[in-house]
Amino acid sequence: MEATVANVLLTFLAVTAVGIIMLRDLLAAVILLGAYSLIAAGAFVVMDAVDVAFTEAAVGSGISTILFLGALSFTRHDQKPRPNHSWMALFLAVAAGGLLIYGTLDMPYYGSATSAAQTNPGLAVRFLEESGSEVGPPNIVTSVLASYRGYDTLGETMVVFAAGIAVLSILGLKRRRPGENAPLDAPGDKTTTLVVNSSADDGSIASPNEMKRYPRQRHRVLQVVTKLVIPFVLMFGLYVQFHGDYGPGGGFQAGVIFASGFILYGLIFGLQKTRAIMPPSALRILMCLGLLLYCGTGLLTMVLGGNLLDYNVLAHDALHGQHWGIFTVELGVGITVTGVMISLFYNFASKRSL
Amino acid sequence: MFVAATIALLITMALTLWRALVGPTQFDRLLAVNSFGTKTVLLIAVYGFLTGRPDFLDIALVYALINFLGTIAVLKFFEQDDLGSGQYQEDDY
Structure with a gap:
């Protein structure tokens, strides 16, 4: 069930991101970024990163939208239409994006048993077992x-x-x-x-x-x-x-x-x-x-x-x-x-x- | 029980997200994102009970308290194109 919820939320995240990119109207993009932040916070909660979700919730629910709007009020509301597409730019973007995606292939899968955190658990175990007596806070x-x-x-x-x-x-x-x-x-x-x-x-x-x-x-x-x-x-x-x-x-x-x-x-x-x-x-x-x-x-x-x-x-x-x-x-x-x-x-x- | 609630919430989230993406007017998107926020509050709360960790309720509380901030900001932007003005100035420009 938890994996399903995580997958659904991540799908929402991807759909929203694509939607934001497709939009020409910057104001609509700002509104949709609010939804993006909401989904991200939900996904963080599902992945047990509660403190991160908290930050995303606090920042994304108001401040980031307001700062974007403030920036928009200094500029135009529409993305400037480009008369001609630069193939060089497209090539560079695709190449850089492809390299980044290629880089993620080396990263462990979500919850993978062979990730570095699982195979060398020294630090994590230390934090989990000893932080109570070394530092104190339950969190x-x-x-x-x-x-x-x-x-x-x-x-x-x-x-x-x-x-x-x-x-x-x-x-x-x-x-x-x-x-x-x-x-x-x-x-x-x-x-x-x-x-x-x-x-x-x-x-x-x-x-x-x-x-x-x-x-x-x-x-x-x-x-x-x-x-x-x-x-x-x-x-x-x-x-x-x-x-x-x-x-x-x-x-x-x-x-x-x-x-x-x-x-x-x-x-x-x-x-x-x-x-x-x-x-x-x-x-x-x-x-x-x-x-x-x-x-x-x-x-x-x-x-x-x-x-x-x-x-x-x-x-x-x-x-x-x-x-x-x-x-x-x-x-x-x-x-x-x-x-x-x-x-x-x-x-x-x-x-x-x- | 919580599972059913979660599924129902995810479906409504998908519906509101669809409205936010296709528009057609900015107000549709704004209303959709606002109700999407409400659904997120509910999802986080329900999920906390689903996994037996009501810690998550704090996050739901944050959203419940300040989620409308962004909506108000966007509406003020529609109305006045300026976030900092006081209401008493609005007819004077």
Whole structure:
């Protein structure tokens, strides 16, 4: 039954991928990528990679679609039709694809008994049998991710951080930012200007409260539901962050879910109000703070006489040290990912609204 | 019982996926993908019980909480071609 479900899901995945390639309309492709991500998460669940599925679920359900849409709003909605087909390009694509497929022939089949993981089970057995007494958390994935290969995860966090910096440097800093306390008539600060104009038209002076209210209340249902849902999203983000030792989850997923709460607010109430709640300067601090927390833990363990990210030295008891180390490191990951994701949303969504 | 539910869910997933692929309008695709998301939530939940590991329920919860985010984003994109605008600006352009 499980194999059948996996096969059906993988078939869906292939069909969707082909469909996305065939579509000329990029907006439809973005919508279909949402379905692709959903199927991928389902397939990961069926293949027992629950933590991976969790990440795919957190990223694919909202953030990736939103980033694609943000990119689309900078460009055209249709793929540019090519007048003449380049046979050279076709040949190169087919050759490269063929080589890749040829390469996969060497890989073991799914669940194969002769794969390297089965014939040399030393590492897997070590993780499964000893991680409880060496590292502690019942979720072995967390042990491996945050402790055994904490250095690797440090690199991944840096990649996320670097992506945030790159997007900031390309999209965020190019236009001159009005700043958090910009003058009312700052160019580009359309909302404020419009509110001031409308209040001048009817001759009355708008009080600060009235300026914050929106004159035309549309999508009332969405606004109310959003306000109801956001606390639960943030709460669930915290749960995923701190429950990652025991169940699927951890810093990456928690950061994305936490950021999703803010992004939801931004979609419904506009970038202006979201930036008032979570100013970009705070995001830049968060991005750095998380990574510094991670690196700082590594440095601390070195100062205390261990190797980089060897948490055993953090406390009198090795398991306690591991617990503290994993807690701090995951917190660092969560903070950085939250900062980067919200910052990405700000930069991609701010085509006109700044 | 869970097997029957799983099969039924897979069939409905195939149907919604078909609608998402053939269109014809963007709204068809969007609605199809949205209900496909609901089916995925259900599939993950049912599958957790099928294999006796309700850990999976957390993932279903993620989707239940934030699956509509993408749909809202696409709809806002249809309406305003801009993800960051506040609702109060929409008639002012």
